[in-house]
Amino acid sequence: MNNTADAIVVGMNVAGATISKELASLGLDVLVIERLPQKRIGEKTCGDGLEKHEFKRLGMLLPEGKFIIREITRGELIAPDLKSSITAQAEGRGINRYQFNQHLVSLSLKEGVTLLDETVAISPIFDGQRVAKKASGITVRDNQGNTKRIKGKIVIDCSGVFARIRNQLPSSWWVSEKVDSKDTAVCYRETRKFGFELDELFVRAYFSKEVAPGAFYWIGCQNLRTVNIGIGILRTPGHPNPKRQFYAKLLPRHPYLEKGTITWKSGGVVPARRPLDCMVANGFLTLGDAACQVNPISGGGIGPSMFAGKLAATVINEALENRDTSIESLWRYNKNYNDQYGFVQAGGQIFREFLSSLSDEDMNKILGVQILSEEDILYALEHGKLDAGFVTKIKLARKLIRYPNLLILLRKMQSRMEKVRSLYLAYPETPRDFLSWRTKVHTFFNDQ
Ligand SMILES: Cc1cc2nc3c(=O)[nH]c(=O)nc-3n(C[C@H](O)[C@H](O)[C@H](O)COP(=O)(O)OP(=O)(O)OC[C@H]3O[C@@H](n4cnc5c(N)ncnc54)[C@H](O)[C@@H]3O)c2cc1C
Known part of the structure; x- marks a missing residue:
C-alpha cells in the first residue's frame, strides 16, 4: 500500500463512507482509516430511523435497499404522565443500521476507495509554519501495534462524536472548538424480541425528566415481534447513568417489555447542538458527528452526514484542482452547510433547550x-x-x-x-x- 493519497479519511461510518465514495467518484485517490474490522463497521447504537423530511429538505432521495425494515408513517410524542400524546405524520423508514452501513461501505469500495481497517488514526501530521501550517497526514497504528505515517493533500475527520483528529489540532485553529458535554446526550439501547405479536406497529418518544433528564426515551417497532428501546440523557454535570435508568425507571413504566428477550444492547453518545462554528482549516475538513451535524431535536444524523459528504466532496475536488487546500479555499463548505442545514440545527438547539x-x-x-x-x-x-x-x-x-x-x-x-x-x-x-x-x-x- 502507498503511504500517500489525495484524501485521507478517518472513519468509515455514514460520514466517512459517503465522502470517500463521492471523492473517489470524482477521480481522486482516497484512503480510509477505520479502527474496526470491515465486517463490524455499522455496529452502532441507533434509533434505526431515516427521517423523510430531512432527506427532502436536503434535496436527497431516501436511500433504498435490502436494509429497509419498514415504512414509518407516524410517530407519537407521549407526555410524562403517559396520559396525553401528540401523533405526528412523521414519515420515514425503519432500517437495519448494520446492513445500511455495510451497504454504504460496499458503495465506497466499488468506487475504488482503499480501506485500511483494524487501524487506528492516532494523531495528525503537519507541514509548514505559523499561518502556512497545514494538516498533511495522519500517524496510524495497525492491529499488530506497528505505526506509520500516511501523507495526504487533505485530511478529513469522520471519526464520530469524539473527533479523534480534530481534537488534536492546534487550539488556535477555529475548527478545534471543544464541544461542551452538556450539548451531547449519552444513550443506552436494547432490542427485545417477543414470543407473541404486538397489536400494532408504532414509534413512540416519551418525555420524562425522571427517566430521561434533558432528552427523551423511545420505543419503536422493528416488526410486530421486535422493538428498539432506547434512552437518551443530556450529559449535564451529575447526570444519571442511562443503563441504570433504563432498568430502574424505564422498564417498570412498560412492564410488557420485560417479556422480550434481549437481542442487542449497546451505548453511545450523540451531539445535540448546532454544527461546529467552523468545520475547515488548512488541509483539513470534518463532517458527521465529528462536526456535530445532527438534528438536536430528533438526534437524526444520518441525513445531515450524507448531505455534508456530498457537499464537501465538490468543495474539496475544486480545492485540489486549484492546488489550494487553505481554509479560504475550503470555506464554501462552511457557508453552504450553514445556509442549507446549519440554521435548522441552530433553531433545533433552541427548541431542544426549551423542552429540556x-x-x-x-x-x-x-x-x-x-x-x-x-x-x-x-x-x-x-x-x-x-x-x-x-x-x-x-x-x-x-x-x-x-x-x-x-x-x-x-x-x-x-x-x-x-x-x-x-x-x-x-x-x-x-x-x-x-x-x-x-x-x-x-x-x-x-x-x-
Ligand atoms: C442512540 C443513538 C440513536 C441514534 N438514532 C439515529 C436515528 O434513528 N437516525 C439517524 O439518522 N441518526 C441517528 N443517530 C445518529 C447517527 O447514528 C450519527 O449521526 C451517525 O452515525 C454519524 O455518523 P459518523 O460517520 O459521523 O460517525 P460514527 O457513526 O460515530 O462513525 C465514526 C467511525 O469512525 C471510526 N473511528 C473512530 N475513531 C477512530 C480512529 N481514531 N481511527 C480510525 N477510525 C476511527 C469508528 O469506528 C466509526 O466507524 C443516533 C445516534 C445515537 C447515539
Missing part, C-alpha cells in the same frame, strides 16, 4: 392542551423555527391563560428560534468576517 428546561408538570400541560401541535413539532424539525401561525396561536391561546409563565416561555423560545435562524443565514462568506459572527453566536447562546 420544562418540568414534567409543564410538559404534561403543553402536550395536554396541545398548544404544541404535531404540525408545530414537524415544522420545527424541518425548518428550525415555528411557523408563522404559531405566533398567532399563542397570542390567542385561551387554553394557556391559566399558565402565564408557560406562555412567556413559549413566546421567548419562538423569538429566539427566529433570531438564531437569521444569525445562521448570515454565516460569513469568507474567514475574514468569522470572528465577529462567532462572537454574536456565542453571546446569543450564553444569553439565556
Whole structure:
C-alpha cells in the first residue's frame, strides 16, 4: 500500500463512507482509516430511523435497499404522565443500521476507495509554519501495534462524536472548538424480541425528566415481534447513568417489555447542538458527528452526514484542482452547510433547550392542551423555527391563560428560534468576517 493519497479519511461510518465514495467518484485517490474490522463497521447504537423530511429538505432521495425494515408513517410524542400524546405524520423508514452501513461501505469500495481497517488514526501530521501550517497526514497504528505515517493533500475527520483528529489540532485553529458535554446526550439501547405479536406497529418518544433528564426515551417497532428501546440523557454535570435508568425507571413504566428477550444492547453518545462554528482549516475538513451535524431535536444524523459528504466532496475536488487546500479555499463548505442545514440545527438547539428546561408538570400541560401541535413539532424539525401561525396561536391561546409563565416561555423560545435562524443565514462568506459572527453566536447562546 502507498503511504500517500489525495484524501485521507478517518472513519468509515455514514460520514466517512459517503465522502470517500463521492471523492473517489470524482477521480481522486482516497484512503480510509477505520479502527474496526470491515465486517463490524455499522455496529452502532441507533434509533434505526431515516427521517423523510430531512432527506427532502436536503434535496436527497431516501436511500433504498435490502436494509429497509419498514415504512414509518407516524410517530407519537407521549407526555410524562403517559396520559396525553401528540401523533405526528412523521414519515420515514425503519432500517437495519448494520446492513445500511455495510451497504454504504460496499458503495465506497466499488468506487475504488482503499480501506485500511483494524487501524487506528492516532494523531495528525503537519507541514509548514505559523499561518502556512497545514494538516498533511495522519500517524496510524495497525492491529499488530506497528505505526506509520500516511501523507495526504487533505485530511478529513469522520471519526464520530469524539473527533479523534480534530481534537488534536492546534487550539488556535477555529475548527478545534471543544464541544461542551452538556450539548451531547449519552444513550443506552436494547432490542427485545417477543414470543407473541404486538397489536400494532408504532414509534413512540416519551418525555420524562425522571427517566430521561434533558432528552427523551423511545420505543419503536422493528416488526410486530421486535422493538428498539432506547434512552437518551443530556450529559449535564451529575447526570444519571442511562443503563441504570433504563432498568430502574424505564422498564417498570412498560412492564410488557420485560417479556422480550434481549437481542442487542449497546451505548453511545450523540451531539445535540448546532454544527461546529467552523468545520475547515488548512488541509483539513470534518463532517458527521465529528462536526456535530445532527438534528438536536430528533438526534437524526444520518441525513445531515450524507448531505455534508456530498457537499464537501465538490468543495474539496475544486480545492485540489486549484492546488489550494487553505481554509479560504475550503470555506464554501462552511457557508453552504450553514445556509442549507446549519440554521435548522441552530433553531433545533433552541427548541431542544426549551423542552429540556420544562418540568414534567409543564410538559404534561403543553402536550395536554396541545398548544404544541404535531404540525408545530414537524415544522420545527424541518425548518428550525415555528411557523408563522404559531405566533398567532399563542397570542390567542385561551387554553394557556391559566399558565402565564408557560406562555412567556413559549413566546421567548419562538423569538429566539427566529433570531438564531437569521444569525445562521448570515454565516460569513469568507474567514475574514468569522470572528465577529462567532462572537454574536456565542453571546446569543450564553444569553439565556
Ligand atoms: C442512540 C443513538 C440513536 C441514534 N438514532 C439515529 C436515528 O434513528 N437516525 C439517524 O439518522 N441518526 C441517528 N443517530 C445518529 C447517527 O447514528 C450519527 O449521526 C451517525 O452515525 C454519524 O455518523 P459518523 O460517520 O459521523 O460517525 P460514527 O457513526 O460515530 O462513525 C465514526 C467511525 O469512525 C471510526 N473511528 C473512530 N475513531 C477512530 C480512529 N481514531 N481511527 C480510525 N477510525 C476511527 C469508528 O469506528 C466509526 O466507524 C443516533 C445516534 C445515537 C447515539
